[in-house]
Each structure stands twice: as C-alpha cells, then as structure tokens.
Amino acid sequence: MGRSGSRGILLIGAAALILVLLSTGQYSSSSLGISCVREGYGIFEKVIRSPFSFIAGIWNHYIFLVNTSHENEVLRKEIDELRVRSMNLEDIKNENQRLRAMLEFKEAFQDFSLIPASVLSQDITHVFKTVLIDKGSRSGFGINTPILNPSGVVGRVIAVSPHTAQVLLITDPNSSIPALIESSRVKGIVKGREESLLSLEYVRSTEEVNVGDCVVTSGLLGMFPKGLKIGYVREVKKDDRQIFAKIILEPCVKMEKIEEIFGIAQTVEVSD
Amino acid sequence: MLKLWKFQISLFGILFAVILLEASIIPAAWAPLRVDFFIGMIIGQIIFVPFSQGFPFVILGSLILQAFSGARLGLIPLLYIFTFMAIEVLKNLIYLENAYIQASLGVLFYCLIAAATAFLTDFAYLKGITVPLVVGALLTGFVSPMMAYVVGRLQMAYELEYE
Numbered sequence: 001m002g003r004s005g006s007r008g009i010l011l012i013g014a015a016a017l018i019l020v021l022l023s024t025g026q027y028s029s030s031s032l033g034i035s036c037v038r039e040g041y042g043i044f045e046k047v048i049r050s051p052f053s054f055i056a057g058i059w060n061h062y063i064f065l066v067n068t069s070h071e072n073e074v075l076r077k078e079i080d081e082l083r084v085r086s087m088n089l090e091d092i093k094n095e096n097q098r099l100r101a102m103l104e105f106k107e108a109f110q111d112f113s114l115i116p117a118s119v120l121s122q123d124i125t126h127v128f129k130t131v132l133i134d135k136g137s138r139s140g141f142g143i144n145t146p147i148l149n150p151s152g153v154v155g156r157v158i159a160v161s162p163h164t165a166q167v168l169l170i171t172d173p174n175s176s177i178p179a180l181i182e183s184s185r186v187k188g189i190v191k192g193r194e195e196s197l198l199s200l201e202y203v204r205s206t207e208e209v210n211v212g213d214c215v216v217t218s219g220l221l222g223m224f225p226k227g228l229k230i231g232y233v234r235e236v237k238k239d240d241r242q243i244f245a246k247i248i249l250e251p252c253v254k255m256e257k258i259e260e261i262f263g264i265a266q267t268v269e270v271s272d
Numbered sequence: 273m274l275k276l277w278k279f280q281i282s283l284f285g286i287l288f289a290v291i292l293l294e295a296s297i298i299p300a301a302w303a304p305l306r307v308d309f310f311i312g313m314i315i316g317q318i319i320f321v322p323f324s325q326g327f328p329f330v331i332l333g334s335l336i337l338q339a340f341s342g343a344r345l346g347l348i349p350l351l352y353i354f355t356f357m358a359i360e361v362l363k364n365l366i367y368l369e370n371a372y373i374q375a376s377l378g379v380l381f382y383c384l385i386a387a388a389t390a391f392l393t394d395f396a397y398l399k400g401i402t403v404p405l406v407v408g409a410l411l412t413g414f415v416s417p418m419m420a421y422v423v424g425r426l427q428m429a430y431e432l433e434y435e
Contacts, residue, residue: 010327014331014353015353033335034339038340045296121292121295121296122303123340124340125341125343125386125389126306126401132295173394193396194399197400
C-alpha cells in the first residue's frame with residue numbers, strides 16, 4: 001500500500017473517531033483527558049499571572065514611590081488627621097454593601113452553601129458561551145451546579161475537574177431554564193439566543209406579558225432554586241396565528257463582564 | 273527522535289500560550305472578540321512539517337482546544353481536521369509560502385469555521401456578532417503568517433541544532 005493509501009486510511013480513521021465522539025450526545029467533556037487539560041491550564045494561567053502581579057507590586061510599592069518619600073513626612077500629619085475622620089469609611093461602605101448582598105443571598109437560600117469562584121477564561125468559539133472557573137469538585141462544584149452572582153443567574157456547570165469547572169452561560173444556545181414571570185406567575189422556558197439576549201418560550205399569546213416584567217427561575221426540574229432573577233422582558237411580539245408569544249429578555253447579569261461568581265451547593269466537601 | 277519530541281513539546285508550549293491569549297487575554301480586552309492563532313499553526317505545519325508529524329499535532333491540538341469550549345465533544349477537532357485536510361489539498365494547487373496567501377487562508381478558514389459551527393447549531397447566533405467576527409477574521413489573517421513563520425523557525429532551529 002502506497003503512502004497515499006496509508007494517508008487515506010489515517011484520515012478515514014480520524015474522521016470515524018470524530019464521528020463516534022460527536023455521536024456521544026450531550027456534554028461529556030468531563031473526561032479524564034480534558035479534565036487534565038483544564039487543570040493544567042488553570043495552573044498555567046495562575047503561573048502566568050503571578051509574575052505580572054509581582055512586577056505590578058514592585059512598581060506600585062517601590063519604584064513609583066521613590067520621589068514621594070519626602071512628601072510623605074509633610075503629608076503624614078495631615079493624613080493622620082484625615083484618617084481619624086474617614087476611618088476607611090469608603091471601604092466600610094463598600095464592604096457593607098457586599099456583605100448586605102451576601103447576607104440577603106444567604107437568607108434567601110439558607111438551605112444552600114454559596115461557593116465563591118473567579119472566571120479564568122472564556123469559550124474559544126463565537127457560538128458557544130461558556131466560561132472556565134477556578135473552583136471544581138474539591139470545592140463542592142458538580143455537574144449542573146447553579147451559578148449566579150448578586151445580579152442574577154449566570155448559568156450551570158457542565159463539566160468539572162478537581163480544581164476547575166466549565167460553566168454554560170444562560171445566553172448559550174444550548175441553555176434552557178424553567179422560569180416564570182414574577183408578577184403574573186406565567187410559566188415558560190428561558191433559552192439563550194443571539195446578541196447575548198434570552199427568549200422566554202412556550203408562553204401563550206393570550207397571557208398578559210408586559211415590557212419590564214421580571215422573569216425568575218420557577219424551581220421546576222430542581223436544577224435551579226425558585227425565585228432567582230434571570231432577566232427582564234425587553235420585547236413582546238404576539239401574533240393571532242401563533243399559539244405562543246415571542247418574548248425577548250434582557251439578562252440581569254452582563255455576561256461579558258462577569259469576574260466573580262457563586263455556585264450553589266447543598267454539600268461542600270473539601271475547601272482548598 | 274529526541275529532536276521530534278522537543279519540536280512537538282515546543283509546539284504544544286506555543287499552543288498553551290495561544291490558548292491563554294485566545295481564551296483569557298483577548299476576551300478581557302473585548303469579550304466577543306475571538307482571534308484564531310491555531311489556523312496559522314496548521315498552515316505552518318503543512319508547509320514546514322511532514323504529514324506524519326503535522327497531523328497528530330493537529331488532532332491533539334484540536335482536542336486540547338475542545339477543553340475550552342462548550343461545543344459538543346468532537347466538534348472542534350472535526351472542524352480543525354477538515355481545515356487541515358482542506359489546506360493540505362490546496363497545497364498542491366497554490367503556493368503557500370507567501371504571507372499574503374497565508375493571511376487570505378487565515379481569513380477564509382476563520383470565516384468557514386465560524387459558519388460551520390453556526391451551521392451545526394443555529395445561524396442566528398452569528399447575527400449579533402458581525403463586528404467582532406469581521407475584526408476577528410482580519411486579526412486572524414494578520415497573525416496567520418506570523419504563526420506559520422514561528423512554526424517554520426522552530427523547525428529550522430531544531431534542524432540546525434542537530435546538524
């Protein structure tokens with residue numbers, strides 16, 4: 001068999017392998033190999049980030065302050081006086097706001113443990129909307145763990161490794177969440193759609209839906225707790241010939257700007 | 273054999289740096305923007321590396337990229353392997369060692385991969401990202417000759433070291 005023959009067999013073999021992988025259906029990217037890649041990337045990202053933080057620290061705390069040392073003494077008295085007055089009011093105010101939001105969260109979902117995590121990376125494709133976070137099964141994240149931030153629902157975990165997890169955002173085309181309109185209690189399914197928007201589907205045209213209505217999780221299927229904010233109605237199109245209305249939602253969370261998120265876990269196994 | 277391993281390990285090192293750029297750094301600057309450095313690496317593989325070494329790299333590289341996407345398992349490798357095979361065929365028809373041709377191929381395959389991904393899900397999802405898609409395609413065209421050059425230089429460097 002010539003070189004072109006063996007190349008042909010190689011290509012057919014590779015294509016067959018890919019087709020078999022494709023036919024495995026829903027997300028199964030928690031396999032050992034892919035988990036190892038994500039774990040490796042998590043460590044790699046932290047290693048890459050640390051020298052930059054170190055250099056920034058040196059710049060901010062040493063080089064940048066060389067010429068200000070003599071000014072320091074002049075200003076010290078003034079600073080001391082102001083310090084007494086201000087007592088880090090701004091920090092306390094910010095901290096208070098954060099703690100208040102956290103407390104409201106905790107009170108609203110006392111049966112659940114909130115696990116904080118940070119976003120490491122985003123999806124490499126245009127169409128799919130996923131993010132990689134820096135906490136995994138060791139911190140209590142599992143498949144279908146709901147992910148949110150104080151503004152509302154962010155998504156759910158679709159793949160997990162010991163120290164990282166992949167989150168499917170609610171704006172992804174593959175995402176669907178049972179939901180209801182908070183004021184009228186009309187139920188539907190929230191799905192991801194283009195332009196980082198959402199659509200509320202399977203709501204009858206006869207139901208009353210208004211622009212600005214808040215849409216929350218319905219708690220059906222048990223994946224998401226009831227009452228979490230998803231988005232607000234942005235546009236409603238009703239057609240007498242259609243059974244269901246076309247409802248477009250604006251998500252509460254700006255997906256492009258998420259950095260810190262929370263996972264809801266009923267049991268936390270081991271903390272890092 | 274050692275030379276081959278060193279070359280492949282260097283390529284995977286570059287691939288990880290590229291993933292850091294594609295998945296963390298570039299989206300931090302502009303969230304919807306995706307620049308594809310891997311197409312340039314594929315072009316470089318086809319020009320400078322024998323098929324028997326280039327093809328396994330593309331398969332493994334695309335499987336690694338799969339870990340950074342919500343796409344169903346196999347979709348990303350499928351797209352990149354088809355890209356590899358298409359450029360491999362084009363190699364016999366056009367002169368690939370030209371930076372302008374490499375840039376054009378970068379833009380073309382970037383658009384084809386985006387269209388194929390959307391075709392396998394829903395074309396409507398490309399509607400809201402026209403501007404980042406165009407910018408991403410142009411930037412991919414810009415970086416493709418650079419990545420091909422990097423692969424070529426790497427191959428040459430290892431050749432020289434063992435001569």
